[in-house]
Amino acid sequence: MEKKEISRAVINRLPRYYRFLKELEKEGVERISSLELSRALDVTASQIRQDFNNFGGFGQQGYGYNVQHLKEEIGKIIGLDQCYNMIIVGIGNLGKALAKYPGFANNGYSTIGLFDSDPAKIGTVINDIAVRGIDELGSFAADNEVDIAVICVPRTEALKTASLLVEKGIKAFMNFTQADLEHELPDGIFVQNVYLIDTVMLLSYDLNNSKK
Amino acid sequence: MEKKEISRAVINRLPRYYRFLKELEKEGVERISSLELSRALDVTASQIRQDFNNFGGFGQQGYGYNVQHLKEEIGKIIGLDQCYNMIIVGIGNLGKALAKYPGFANNGYSTIGLFDSDPAKIGTVINDIAVRGIDELGSFAADNEVDIAVICVPRTEALKTASLLVEKGIKAFMNFTQADLEHELPDGIFVQNVYLIDTVMLLSYDLNNSKK
DNA sequence: TAGATTGTTAATCGATTAACAATC
DNA sequence: TAGATTGTTAATCGATTAACAATC
Numbered sequence: 001m002e003k004k005e006i007s008r009a010v011i012n013r014l015p016r017y018y019r020f021l022k023e024l025e026k027e028g029v030e031r032i033s034s035l036e037l038s039r040a041l042d043v044t045a046s047q048i049r050q051d052f053n054n055f056g057g058f059g060q061q062g063y064g065y066n067v068q069h070l071k072e073e074i075g076k077i078i079g080l081d082q083c084y085n086m087i088i089v090g091i092g093n094l095g096k097a098l099a100k101y102p103g104f105a106n107n108g109y110s111t112i113g114l115f116d117s118d119p120a121k122i123g124t125v126i127n128d129i130a131v132r133g134i135d136e137l138g139s140f141a142a143d144n145e146v147d148i149a150v151i152c153v154p155r156t157e158a159l160k161t162a163s164l165l166v167e168k169g170i171k172a173f174m175n176f177t178q179a180d181l182e183h184e185l186p187d188g189i190f191v192q193n194v195y196l197i198d199t200v201m202l203l204s205y206d207l208n209n210s211k212k
Numbered sequence: 213m214e215k216k217e218i219s220r221a222v223i224n225r226l227p228r229y230y231r232f233l234k235e236l237e238k239e240g241v242e243r244i245s246s247l248e249l250s251r252a253l254d255v256t257a258s259q260i261r262q263d264f265n266n267f268g269g270f271g272q273q274g275y276g277y278n279v280q281h282l283k284e285e286i287g288k289i290i291g292l293d294q295c296y297n298m299i300i301v302g303i304g305n306l307g308k309a310l311a312k313y314p315g316f317a318n319n320g321y322s323t324i325g326l327f328d329s330d331p332a333k334i335g336t337v338i339n340d341i342a343v344r345g346i347d348e349l350g351s352f353a354a355d356n357e358v359d360i361a362v363i364c365v366p367r368t369e370a371l372k373t374a375s376l377l378v379e380k381g382i383k384a385f386m387n388f389t390q391a392d393l394e395h396e397l398p399d400g401i402f403v404q405n406v407y408l409i410d411t412v413m414l415l416s417y418d419l420n421n422s423k424k
Numbered sequence: 425t426a427g428a429t430t431g432t433t434a435a436t437c438g439a440t441t442a443a444c445a446a447t448c
Numbered sequence: 449t450a451g452a453t454t455g456t457t458a459a460t461c462g463a464t465t466a467a468c469a470a471t472c
Contacts, residue, residue, distance in 0.1 A: 437462105
C-alpha cells in the first residue's frame with residue numbers, strides 16, 4: 001500500500017466536487033467531462049484530471065466520467081460511506097443553531113450529545129436531544145463512540161474542553177472559538193476552524209482594495 | 213501608486229496576525245521578533261517577514277516589531293480603521309445566532325438590518341433590531357449604506373437574494389448557503405463562503421486517512 | 425561598538441497548467 | 449475506424465524557505 005502523500009490543496013477541493021456531483025446526480029446527469037466540470041466549478045480541466053488521478057483516476061478516455069460512480073468514489077475518499085457521531089459543546093446561540101442545523105444529519109453526521117455548563121440549559125431538549133451538564137462530558141465521551149466534537153464554548157474554555165476530550169480519545173474538532181487549538185493540542189489531532197471574524201475581515205479587505 | 217499585486221495566500225493570513233497582535237497588545241507586550249511570532253503562529257519567521265514586506269515592512273533591524281504599531285498597520289490594511297454596516301438575510305437558526313453574535317460588533321461590524329420572509333418572525337426583535345419583511349430588503353439596501361450582506365436564506369433563494377442586493381449596490385457577501393454565489397454573481401463582487409458541511413467532511417477525511 | 429534582527433535577494437519546493445500519447 | 453477525452457509527463461508559475469547584507 002504505497003501512498004504518495006496527497007496535497008492538502010487537493011483534499012480541500014474534494015467536498016466541493018462531491019457536492020456538485022451529488023447535485024448532478026439528482027438532476028439525472030449520467031456522464032460529464034473534465035471540461036464541463038471545469039466550467040461549472042471554475043477550475044481548469046487539467047486540474048480536475050490531476051486531482052482525480054491522485055486517487056487513481058475514475059474516468060474513461062473518450063467518454064469522461066460517470067457521475068454516479070465518480071460521486072461515490074469521491075465520497076469514499078472523504079469517508080462518506082460511513083456515519084459519524086458528533087457532540088456539540090457549548091449550547092449558546094451558535095451551538096443551538098448548529099444543534100438544529102439539518103445539514104449535518106443529511107450528510108451522515110448525527111449529533112448524539114449536547115453539553116453546557118448553564119444549569120438553566122441543562123435538561124432542555126433541542127432537536128430531540130437533552131442538554132447535559134458539562135460535568136458529564138468526560139464520561140459521555142468515554143462511554144460513547146464520538147467521532148467529532150464541535151467546540152462552541154467561550155474561547156477561554158476551549159482548550160480545557162478540547163484537551164479533556166482528547167484524553168477520552170476524540171480526534172477531530174470543529175472549532176468555532178478563536179482559540180488556536182491546532183497549535184495547542186497534541187499531534188495527530190485534527191482541527192478545522194471556523195473563524196467567522198476572519199471571514200468578514202477578508203471582505204473588508206476586499207472592499208478597501210478594489211476601488212481603483 | 214504602483215502596486216505589485218499581493219497574493220491571496222498573504223491576505224488570508226492577515227486576520228490571524230491581527231488577532232494575535234491584538235492579544236499581545238492586551239497582555240502589554242511591546243515588541244516581538246519575527247522568530248517569536250513564528251513560534252506562536254506556527255509559520256516560519258521568513259514567511260512572516262516576507263508577508264509584512266509586501267506592505268513595506270513594519271519592523272526595525274535589531275529590534276523587531278512594535279506590537280501596537282504592527283497591529284495598527286495590519287488593521288489598516290484589512291480596513292479595520294473603518295466601521296462596516298451589515299445586514300443578515302434569513303433569520304433561521306443560524307441567522308438568529310449570527311444576529312446575536314457579539315464578535316461582529318466587537319470588531320467594527322454593526323448589524324443594521326435583519327430580514328426574513330416568515331410573517332411570524334417579522335417584527336420580532338433580536339438584539340435591539342426588529343426583523344423586517346424580505347419585501348423591504350431592496351428599499352432598505354437602497355436607502356442605507358450597507359457594506360456586507362450575510363446570506364442565511366435557504367439555498368434556493370440565495371442567488372435571487374444576492375442578485376437583488378448587487379443591483380442595490382452591495383458588493384460583499386458572507387454566504388452560509390451551498391449556493392455557488394461567487395461563480396454566479398458578476399465580477400467585482402466579493403463572496404466569502406462558510407461551508408459548514410465541507411468543514412466536517414474534511415474532518416472525516418482526516419479521520420479515515422490517519423490510522424496507519 | 426557588538427549583537428540582534430530586519431529587509432530582501434536567491435534557491436527551493438510545490439502546485440497548477442499545458443500538451444499529447446494512450447485508449448475507449 | 450474516427451473522434452473524444454482521459455491519464456500522465458513535462459513546463460510553468462507562484463509561494464515558501466534559506467541566507468545574508470543592511471542597519472538599528
